[in-house]
Amino acid sequence: MEQQKHTRVNNILLGPLERPALKWLAEHMPAWITPDHLTAVGLAASILIFAAYWLTSLNPAFLWLASFGFLLNWFGDSLDGTLARHRQIERPLYGFFVDHAIDSLSMVLIFCGLGLSPYVRFEFALLALVGYLLLSVYTYLVTYVNGVFRISFAGLGPTEIRTIAILINTIVFFSGNDMVAVNLPIPGPFTVFDLALLVLAAVMFIAFIVVSVVTALDLEKKDTEKLLRRQQKEAQKEQKKRDRGLKARPSGELRK
16 A cells, blocks of 8 residues: 555644654654654543543532643544654554544543533534544545545644633633523533533534535545547547548548
């Protein structure tokens, strides 16, 4: 199988801070730690987040454990590829497949754990999960058809999502998860965490629709142009065949 190459697009808001930090960590990482170890750390952190959110039904202090899990997840998930590139030991096919398969499992764990907490209705957590997975599907489709692996949308990527989650955890711990009076076409009541997830889900759904339509129009234009060029080449070939046929006919037959 040939190595599949793609262009990474990761224009996140926190990029100017994140990229130097990851570079420094990769340069100072002990030699015995491999990218696979870091990938495993990211998955373990997702399990920790799942458990921590679930345990908040016993004590809200477990929100701090969930926030620590997000930091640990960032460390493992963001650093594994950086370390591989720094050491020049990339395995593009294996790395791409394993990394994003685990990312999908991690998101299922995190959102389900959130839905099992007393702070968010389970159906809202699943709605946000669907939005995230839709954007993931879009990312993988575009990577296949365009060779562009887009990690960020409108400056937001996994790092920003983790940061927002930590901020919400902190706000809810100190101020509580009070009910909010708001009129929505969905049966209430709603908590602060509920509304935060609904807004996140709406943003992801809208982003998916917009980028899908824009990408589809762009691909349709490219494919139409290719089709027209191919048809023109075929027409030119047919014209050349007819011209050669006319030249090959005897002059007497042409006069008849």
